[in-house]
Amino acid sequence: MNDSRNTATAPAGHDGRFERGLEILRQVSGVQQPAVLESLATIAPDLARLTVEFPYGDVYARPGLTLAQRQLATVAALTALGNAAPQLRFHLDGALNVGCTPAEIVEVLIHTCGYAGFPAALNGITVAREVFQARAGLDFRPTVTPSGEDRFARGSAALSAIDGRAGELVIASLRDIAPDLARYIIEFGFGDIYARPALDLRTRELVTVAMCTALGTAGPQLRVHLHGLLNTGGTREEAVEVITQMAVYAGFPAALNGITAAREVFAARDADGERDGDGERDSGGDA
Amino acid sequence: MNDSRNTATAPAGHDGRFERGLEILRQVSGVQQPAVLESLATIAPDLARLTVEFPYGDVYARPGLTLAQRQLATVAALTALGNAAPQLRFHLDGALNVGCTPAEIVEVLIHTCGYAGFPAALNGITVAREVFQARAGLDFRPTVTPSGEDRFARGSAALSAIDGRAGELVIASLRDIAPDLARYIIEFGFGDIYARPALDLRTRELVTVAMCTALGTAGPQLRVHLHGLLNTGGTREEAVEVITQMAVYAGFPAALNGITAAREVFAARDADGERDGDGERDSGGDA
Amino acid sequence: MNDSRNTATAPAGHDGRFERGLEILRQVSGVQQPAVLESLATIAPDLARLTVEFPYGDVYARPGLTLAQRQLATVAALTALGNAAPQLRFHLDGALNVGCTPAEIVEVLIHTCGYAGFPAALNGITVAREVFQARAGLDFRPTVTPSGEDRFARGSAALSAIDGRAGELVIASLRDIAPDLARYIIEFGFGDIYARPALDLRTRELVTVAMCTALGTAGPQLRVHLHGLLNTGGTREEAVEVITQMAVYAGFPAALNGITAAREVFAARDADGERDGDGERDSGGDA
Structure with a gap:
């Protein structure tokens, strides 16, 4: 609760979600006093509290994906949706804060053009350029491949x-x-x-599942790439995690429809006796 | 027709739709000369006329929902779509003009985060803050709930x-x-x-039906919340009205697909002999 | 390859796609050094190359639709999506560069309001007004119809x-x-x-197929308007072309789902022995 004294949010409950979420939000934002709290103080302080508790305290705090994987998935989804530039900027910066490399981030943005079109990818790159330029010492030389x-x-x-x-x-x-x-x-x-070499197939499939879930208009393709994630070393737990995370960025209907796709894909693989990614073996049964 | 002399629109027909629409647009905009007319004068005056005639003269003039209910539905839909900031600004202001309270409006915006994600809700709040700040005397203290x-x-x-x-x-x-x-x-x-107390369940379900219809990616959830609207006191007429209104904000395909969902839900309830909301009894048979 | 010396892009392959694409991009942009190449040079030069090669070198270079038809379809799709203002501006300008008239362009924008709602159409008009005003000598007087x-x-x-x-x-x-x-x-x-007279039915149906494909939320309506395109003189080749083009603006899932709709419509017409548009007879069998 002492954390909340420093912020302009409403009082948090006693379940520790606010404190846990604020700690993660600080890692992602790179600052002690994330701006979203202050900006909501005069109009919707409860929404500030909810923004800390649910996305960060509940979802980002989950095991199953690293913060870096979560940021790449969020960057891909927000780029594909194309209608949330302030949040895309925040999470591009957040991706750097949790250890993603500029090369990985640019590669995720290039990857989006196959799923959401060139305008989405180009507008994502425009925001990334601004984020990179705001970091004086950022070491980034773009990959050039023939x-x-x-x-x-x-x-x-x-x-x-x-x-x-x-x-x-x-x-x-x-x-x-x-x-x-x-x-x-x-x-x-x-x-x-x-x-392209800068991103492995498993990560490409993870962010593709994120994008297709968030867009909500790519049902057949979501199913193909859920198979793809499991075929390239990803686990069912990772699939469920990244779909669940999309509830934060595209709402519960998007996540629920994503889970429906996952249920079908998992059942089809069970029926076929197919083997999922290598990572499957270390994942717990909780997904 | 004398109304159209004062504006830069094309000549209206003789069916009174333009005059009726302009009267409602004046209520919503709070001004005698709505800016949309002037701004279209040099490039698409016919679109100015159509904007008065269809959304306001046809749709908003309909009974079945109050102007305040219509504005809350529009605010929810535009916030969820996330790609129409100028119109969201106009309708947030319009909501205040037709009697919605700031607390209700903020609550609708908080409500959107479950259906369209946090970025949509946060960007809606940003616009609302600007609209509220532009009204010098606006009495608004945000609700703070633990x-x-x-x-x-x-x-x-x-x-x-x-x-x-x-x-x-x-x-x-x-x-x-x-x-x-x-x-x-x-x-x-x-x-x-x-x-949360600031919005009753029936209004929450009304704006949820608006959002799911406008997004067009939440078919199963639209069906659940059509049941929800009818279970919390809403009527079939209200459901059809709010879906019809989405033709203005998301196009006819969105409205048509919403009606398909409504038809299924109404048929399922008829088959089950279920009882709709209390309001049902006073609604006419015209929906 | 000598073209690429003048630009900041990565080296192109030997298949001539880059050179062919750059030539078309120059026609559309109206300049010798399209800005997209320079703007990507420091962050994603490969994406600049891909932007020339795939959208322009592969897709726009195809027969089956004129550059003017392609620009009208792109303008409609980007207006309907509502989340890519910089690209909409570019392609509104591009439409003028490849011979579309201002009246045609405005008519396409008015046409979008039935499929994507008034906010989309109004925001498209706002961008068009800026594009038109930036052309000093542009001869345009809006059509005014009662x-x-x-x-x-x-x-x-x-x-x-x-x-x-x-x-x-x-x-x-x-x-x-x-x-x-x-x-x-x-x-x-x-x-x-x-x-309205400023656009023939066949062009209206062509841009409607583009919009419904790009939005991805209008499956039943896409099928109706694929029939409509074929009923008003359009060909199956044109339908497949405009759907394929949407891969550029809305991603491959959108295009693939559009093709699924086209396959169903074509099969239904074959089964019914229906006659497609007059243009069908000159189209090759490659679509």
């Missing part, structure tokens, strides 16, 4: 690693109606983007 | 009042895959938010 | 031309639950908007 040859072969390999069967079905289903769209997905989506 | 104990019990009671059966099913379905998400929905969504 | 009489009859005629059967079914399905919404769709949506 587009290179063999985009189709490279993309096919990435797609195969992510989700051989479901991915193949999507591509096959386009053959009679939009074969070039299928080729673009392989060459551009998987060959140009997924195959 | 988070208190018994969040789960309080949330369960609110959920039960809103929709015993459907809500229970959602919670039960999460038990094997994301039990903590179920707990958050009860403790945070219903215990922290719905149970 | 609302006129017989809105219902005029709307019914437009609806009938677009999609007699499917449209009738939608209207009929509203009769028992929201008959006034049905009337508004006919009077306002089709009578006030579609019947």
Whole structure:
């Protein structure tokens, strides 16, 4: 409770959620007095308390994902939604504060263009540029990779690693109606983007699940990439965690619909006796 | 027609829709010459006329919801969409003009965070703060409530009042895959938010139906909360009215898909012989 | 490759996509050194290269739609999404650069209000006004049409031309639950908007397919307007092209879900032996 004396929020309960949340919010924001508390003091102090208690005290405090993983997922989701620039700025800064590298962050932003389009990715980069420039000593030199040859072969390999069967079905289903769209997905989506070295496939799939859940308009693709997350070393616990986290950024309906997709994917894998990611073995049964 | 002489819009028809709409737009905007008319004069005067005729002359002029209810629904929807700050500002001001209290408005904004996430709610609050500050004499002291104990019990009671059966099913379905998400929905969504005193359950459900319709990504939740609106005293007429109003803010597809949900919910209740809200009895058969 | 010397992008591959894309981007932007390349140079030069290669080198370079048609579709989609103002500004300017008239552009923006709501349309107009004002010599006098009489009859005629059967079914399905919404769709949506002279029905349907695909929340309406596009002279190739283009602005999931809708509509028409638009006959079989 002594923490709340320093802030302009309403009195917290006795369950320790506010204190726990404030500690995490301080890590993410990098300051002792996060601005969101002060800015809400005169109009909605209860919302300030709720913002500390639920997103940070409940969700971010959970095991299952690191703060760095959570920040990358949030950055991807807010970039894809494209309608929350102040929060995207905060969490881009927060990603740096919890140990994400500028290169990882830029790579997540580039990754969003396949799922939310180029405008979303470009506007995310604009905010990131401002955040990076505000840090005088930030050491960042952008990766420059050639587009290179063999985009189709490279993309096919990435797609195969992510989700051989479901991915193949999507591509096959386009053959009679939009074969070039299928080729673009392989060459551009998987060959140009997924195959880039700065982010591993598991992290790409984690942020893809975050984006598809938050957007709420990509149900079939969410299912494909839940398989993809589990096929590239991710766990069911991680899937449930990142979907749950989206309740904070896109609301409970988005998270609930994401869980519905996860339930179907998990059941399908159980029925097929499929093996999930290696990480599965250390995850507890609580997800 | 003499009204249109004073404005920069195109000539209106003879059906009185423009005059009726302008009168309502004046009430909502609080000014005799609403700025939207002048601002469109040089580029799209027909759109100015259409903006008066359809949203105000057709929709807002309808019985079934008060102007205050309509403004709260619009504020909720625009906050949830998160991509129309100028219009949110206009309708926050409009809500005050038609008699909504600052406390009600803030409560609607806090309510949005469960359905559209914290960024949406926080950005809505930012605009509201500016609107409130621009009114020199506005008497507003924010409600400060403690988070208190018994969040789960309080949330369960609110959920039960809103929709015993459907809500229970959602919670039960999460038990094997994301039990903590179920707990958050009860403790945070219903215990922290719905149970707050500044807005009654019926109004909460009305604005929830508005938000879920406008977002277009929350089909299952729209159905749950249509039941909720009818279970907390709302009427079928109110449900159809608020869905119809969303055609103005999110387009006809959103409204049409909302009506499809309503049709299913009404049919299910007819089949079950369920009793709708008390208000149902005075509503005419025109909805 | 000599083009890339003049820009700040990463080295392009040997497949000519960069050079081809840059040429088209120059046409759309109206400048030799498009700003997007420079602005990304210090943070994500690879994204600059990808922005030239995929949207312009792959998608815009395709036959099947003119650059003017593509720009109108993009303007409609970005206006409807409402979360990408910088790109909307660029493509409004781009639409003028590739030969769209100001009147056509304004008409597309007015058209969006039926599908994405008035806030989207009004915010699009605000950006267009700034773009038009920045062009000193732009010759534009807005069309002013009276609302006129017989809105219902005029709307019914437009609806009938677009999609007699499917449209009738939608209207009929509203009769028992929201008959006034049905009337508004006919009077306002089709009578006030579609019947305006500045844009032909085929172009209206093309940009409607673009919007519904990009929004991702209007599945039933996307199907109705795919029929509408084919009923008003559009081709299956055009439908597939405009859906594919939405991968650029709303991501691959949006485009894939759009193709799923197109596949269903095409199959239904094949089963019914229905005749598509006149243009169908000259389109190749590659779509």
